[in-house]
Every structure is written in structure tokens, then in C-alpha cells.
Amino acid sequence: MRTQVGIIGAGPAGLLLSHLLHLRGISSVVLERRSREYVERRVRAGVLEQGTVDTLVAAGVGERLLREGLPHRGIELRYGGAGHRIAFERLVPGRAITVYGQQEVVKDLIAARLAADGDVRFEVDDVAVHDIGTDRPYVTFGGGERLDCDVIAGCDGFHGVTRPSIPDGVLTAYEREYPFAWLGVLARVEPSAEELIYARTERGFALHSMRSPEVSRFYLQVPAGTDLADWPDERVWAELRTRLETVPGFSLATGEIFERGVTPLRSFVAEPMQYGRLYLAGDAAHIVPPTGAKGLNLAVADVRVLTGALARFYADGSTELLDGYSAACLKRVWRAQHFSWWMTTLLHTFDSDDAYGRRLQLSHLDYVTSSEAAAATLAENYVGLPYEDGDPAGP
Numbered sequence: 302m303r304t305q306v307g308i309i310g311a312g313p314a315g316l317l318l319s320h321l322l323h324l325r326g327i328s329s330v331v332l333e334r335r336s337r338e339y340v341e342r343r344v345r346a347g348v349l350e351q352g353t354v355d356t357l358v359a360a361g362v363g364e365r366l367l368r369e370g371l372p373h374r375g376i377e378l379r380y381g382g383a384g385h386r387i388a389f390e391r392l393v394p395g396r397a398i399t400v401y402g403q404q405e406v407v408k409d410l411i412a413a414r415l416a417a418d419g420d421v422r423f424e425v426d427d428v429a430v431h432d433i434g435t436d437r438p439y440v441t442f443g444g445g446e447r448l449d450c451d452v453i454a455g456c457d458g459f460h461g462v463t464r465p466s467i468p469d470g471v472l473t474a475y476e477r478e479y480p481f482a483w484l485g486v487l488a489r490v491e492p493s494a495e496e497l498i499y500a501r502t503e504r505g506f507a508l509h510s511m512r513s514p515e516v517s518r519f520y521l522q523v524p525a526g527t528d529l530a531d532w533p534d535e536r537v538w539a540e541l542r543t544r545l546e547t548v549p550g551f552s553l554a555t556g557e558i559f560e561r562g563v564t565p566l567r568s569f570v571a572e573p574m575q576y577g578r579l580y581l582a583g584d585a586a587h588i589v590p591p592t593g594a595k596g597l598n599l600a601v602a603d604v605r606v607l608t609g610a611l612a613r614f615y616a617d618g619s620t621e622l623l624d625g626y627s628a629a630c631l632k633r634v635w636r637a638q639h640f641s642w643w644m645t646t647l648l649h650t651f652d653s654d655d656a657y658g659r660r661l662q663l664s665h666l667d668y669v670t671s672s673e674a675a676a677a678t679l680a681e682n683y684v685g686l687p688y689e690d691g692d693p694a695g696p
């Protein structure tokens with residue numbers, strides 16, 4: 302079998318790349334280890350930057366997103382018995398975010414790929430990449446199948462096979478682990494507030510989010526290694542109440558919890574994001590803690606850059622943009638790394654923090670919620686910085 306671009310992984314990065322390449326007349330095959338049902342049901346974050354929305358709409362996969370996504374023009378930071386709104390409309394006029402579950406993006410992308418006769422293969426075992434240091438790389442999978450390609454895109458997430466296939470000594474990993482995780486639940490209940498609430502309490506962080514007028518999404522900071530079995534529904538609701546019902550007049554509506562999970566928090570970057578004819582995109586190359594809601598948005602930004610570089614390669618044979626792929630992505634990646642780390646340290650409780658550290662954190666929160674300049678820094682990063690290529694409609 303032969304294709305132009307072999308794509309490993311059918312998460313948002315691999316699927317969007319395949320679709321953007323198709324729009325440029327470039328062929329690809331996507332190889333995914335899990336089933337279609339599994340990837341369509343995998344619950345992740347749900348905040349899309351304006352640039353992500355524009356990219357998906359320009360790619361023709363934004364119809365349901367525009368219909369069902371919830372535009373938000375602010376978030377609340379809640380601590381010390383009061384709520385403080387970060388008003389995007391005032392701080393970053395004309396920019397907003399859209400709340401739309403990542404698995405909905407995945408469903409829309411799969412539907413678009415299949416409608417365009419795209420080659421997306423699910424439940425593919427034993428994927429391995431070969432000869433990536435040459436200009437004739439290939440992928441093997443299943444019981445002895447082989448896919449020859451010009452280029453391989455490693456879109457297989459943090460635990461994938463492509464990054465570890467790069468020879469030792471090429472990559473430098475930059476990493477930070479946090480001593481806590483997020484316990485996330487989806488509940489069939491109307492959101493208790495119109496906007497997201499990021500709550501900092503002495504007992505830990507909590508987040509009120511949503512998916513639709515009927516479904517709310519919540520997260521609780523819990524110790525790393527937490528077992529879901531220790532968190533029956535009553536305990537989840539009691540803890541959410543304690544951490545969120547901290548301002549006068551706010552009461553949390555409860556309902557049936559129908560999905561739950563624990564996600565460790567990690568910061569990670571592998572540099573460079575390429576080797577030979579293998580290009581890493583999305584979580585395969587970098588991870589951010591979810592506090593800044595940047596994971597999916599960074600994956601989209603990588604894929605835009607890679608699409609532009611591959612389009613140039615196929616147009617005139619030049620590898621100039623491909624050679625500069627990693628450098629072009631890493632500026633934004635590191636900005637998101639800093640923002641996500643910063644939001645995480647601003648809002649979580651760290652066991653290692655002494656009383657002095659907690660005072661610093663509160664002072665920082667007071668500054669962010671009282672200074673227009675500090676609030677604008679948060680808002681500008683949260684809604685997403687403009688793309689380097691300056692094209693809001695996509696590559």
C-alpha cells in the first residue's frame with residue numbers, strides 16, 4: 302500500500318491533519334489502535350479557542366459546532382468568598398471561546414473524513430514506523446501489512462509509538478509532574494452558572510463547566526493516584542458543594558453522574574518535534590495540564606503548520622517549511638506551557654506550600670482580579686493568541 306502521508310492516531314490531531322491535507326489534494330491513511338466507538342466516546346476537555354473554531358469552520362467541519370457550541374465571553378475566578386469575572390469582551394474585544402466537547406470534534410472529523418472517502422482505519426494493532434531517517438519511510442501494522450509513504454505524522458498522543466521510535470539522543474524532554482490529578486464527571490443537570498467557574502479553596506481546586514443546557518461538567522483536584530472507587534457520587538457532590546458554594550446565593554444543582562474519570566496533570570515538551578521524515582503533532586509532542594484548556598487547541602495549531610509545510614513540499618519539492626516545522630510550532634507550544642503551568646499554580650493547593658506560599662498565591666489572585674493589565678494577560682492567553690501565519694481562516 303502507498304500513500305503520501307501516513308498518519309498514526311485518530312485523535313483530533315491525526316483526523317484534522319488528514320482532512321486539511323485532503324482539502325489540499327494530498328492523500329493520507331490514518332491508522333488508529335482503538336475502535337471508532339472508543340475514540341468517539343473518549344471524554345476530554347471542551348474549550349475551543351476562536352482560532353480553533355475558525356480553522357474547523359474553514360475546513361468545512363464546523364456546522365454542528367456553530368449550531369451546538371456555547372460561545373463564552375468570560376470566566377469566573379472564585380476564591381476567598383467572592384467571585385471575580387474575567388471579562389473577555391472588555392479585555393480582549395471581539396475574542397471569545399466556544400464550549401464544545403472534544404469528542405464532538407472527533408465525531409465531526411470522522412464523519413467528514415468518511416464522507417470524503419478518507420482512509421481511516423480503526424482497531425489497527427502493532428503499528429511500527431521504519432526508516433524514518435530516510436526519504437522512504439514506511440509503516441507496518443496488523444499481521445504483516447505495510448504502508449509506504451513520503452512522510453509520517455506521529456499524531457498518536459503521549460503514549461504512542463512514534464516518539465519512542467526516534468533514535469536516542471535526538472530528543473530533549475522537558476517535563477514537570479504535579480502531585481495531584483483531576484477527577485472529572487459529566488452529570489445530567491442544567492449548569493448552575495452561565496460561565497465556567499475556576500474555584501480555588503483551601504481544600505483544593507474545583508471547576509464548574511458544561512457541555513449543553515442539560516449536561517454539566519465538573520472537576521475536582523484530588524491527590525495523584527486517586528482511585529475512583531473511593532469517590533461515590535455522594536462524595537463527589539459533597540466535595541463540589543464545599544468547594545463551589547463559597548459565595549452568597551450560589552447553590553449547585555445536582556443530577557445523575559453518567560461519566561467519570563481521573564486524569565493526572567503533567568507538563569511535557571519533546572524537542573525537536575521532528576526527525577527525518579517523521580513529524581510529531583499534538584499530545585505526541587507535548588502535554589499541558591488542563592487548567593488552561595489548551596491541549597486540543599495546540600494540536601490544531603501544530604496541524605495547521607504541518608499542513609502548510611506539506612502543501613509547499615508537494616507544490617515545489619521544497620523542504621524549507623518542513624525543516625522549520627518544529628521551530629514554527631514551539632513558540633506557541635511554550636507560551637501555552639507557561640500559561641497552563643501558571644493557571645495551575647495560581648489555582649491549586651500544593652501540599653509543599655507553606656503559609657507564605659499560600660499568601661503569595663492569594664496576592665497573585667488579588668492582582669489578576671483587580672488589575673486590568675494582569676486580567677488582560679490571563680484573557681489574552683485564555684482566548685488564544687493569533688496564529689503566526691496570521692490567517693484566521695486556516696492554512
Ligand code: APR
Nearest residue numbers: 310311312313314333334428457458461583584596597600
Ligand atoms: N497505534 C495507533 N494509534 C495509536 C497508538 C498506536 N500505537 N497509540 C496511540 N494511538 C492513538 C490513540 O488511541 C488516540 O486515538 O492516537 C490517538 C491520539 O489522540 P489524542 O490522545 O487525542 O491526541 P491528539 O490527537 O494529539 O489530541 C490532543 O487530546 O489528549 C487530548 O487534551 C489533549 O486535547 C488534547 C488533544
Ligand code: PHB
Nearest residue numbers: 346347510591592593594
Ligand atoms: C471542560 O469543560 O472539560 C474543561 C473546561 C475548562 C478547562 C478544562 C476542561 O480548563
